[in-house]
Amino acid sequence: MTMLPPHAVFHFPWELNCLGEGKSVRTFGRLSCYEADTSRATLSCQHASKEHHVFVRTSFVEPFNPIIGAQYLVLGETETYEGFGVMICARVLSCVDGVNIALLQKAIEGQRSFFREREHTDGGVAQPAEAI
């Protein structure tokens, strides 16, 4: 019997703070800072004229080739620290520099609205994506 990790739902970087502990997520952002000695990286992203930061613990995905300023996709579990906020403990961290962020956002929104639609129409097969 294999133990599979929980599935990681796409979230926008500005939604992470209200998720809580231990959720599996995937999100994206520009690598703005990487501290190899503490295994910490920061992804940042602009949304609604505000700069959002995603803190990432990289100890599971090291060594990796940090390119400051490049777009990264991160998949992992959220951890909350008091007075600090949310940090993602990364299982996957991959460079996707050159990705069409606007299109990606559209695709994520499209998928969400599809799930919302389906939830409304029937309660049968479909369960909300959040159900783990």
Next chain:
Amino acid sequence: MQADAMEEPPSILWGLDPIFSAFARLYIQDILQMTESVQIPGIYFYNSHPIYKVDVLGTVVYKRERDNFFCYGVDDGTGVINCLCWKGELLKDKDDGTGTAPAPSDPGVFDPVVELKKLKQAQQKRCRLEIGELLRVRGSVKTFRQQREISASVFYKVDDPLMAVQIQWMMDVPELYRECYDKTFELQSDGHGESAGTPLIKATNLIKDFIKQKSVSRFRPYDVQDLLQPLIFNQLRAASAEPEAAGPSGCQQLRQLLKEVLQILQDEGVVYRRVKAQDEVYHVTEQDKDLLIAVKDIIREDSKREKYSEKGCHVLHILSAVRQRHSLNVSAAALELVLKSLECNSDIVSTSDKHYTAF
């Protein structure tokens, strides 16, 4: 996973659903939750579509390698499923592929051995994935020790540095759901084989079959009225299930249906009324010997005239001649059927798509 046997369509009809023979691009969440058929294990139902093979794209989040297969956990953002990817002969022989790079040969000389080695290496590289890489799997859904998994028939690593493939996939799948998977496919068993027809179409076919089988040459409406009785009866029975069934009576409905059917048959030219009199007599066009002879005579006689000797008679000329000689009520559609029938018997010959001649 328990399923109500009553809700499943009978297995003999599964093949009629086009999704059955396709690799369905379902969300992994749905693959995990589909109910398994009680009739035939290994077949699953999503929204009453029978499904046994799927097409999945996702990130590898778990991997294990055995002698004969890889086991990849694939995450598409809605669920994680195990994919059993069997190693072909190619992946099993370890001497090749992982070995040294091909020996340098003269550039420009095509060396099949080196090329084959390169191809093998490329294929091996595509089959061996690390966590975080993107995997595309097509295969059949299996349940092994109470766990759903995909037994891959095709699997390969997808190079997607700009996420273009993933984004396209994310946009395509909801559309596929809306257009195909979430639409219910009506699988009805109907002895007549015309399951998806309105009563009008059914009734029209019924009368046509009757005419053909009995070689009817003419009839009056009340001769065929009884044939439609079962259709109206079925309708009434269905309607009586609803509380507000206060429509016209069965007899009125029957007469109305027959009227519509006869109109369709006339429009198609299958039947025509030679004389429009109080007594409604319908002649079956193809069975009307007089009409056939009349048309044949017209073409034979007029083809001899100088005017038509070269090209033959035009359809409109034949039509007006038939109307003068035989009956005013012969329609263009009816004439077309007559001409087709005569041509099949080699009584007449078409010289173009609108001209006919006879010898």
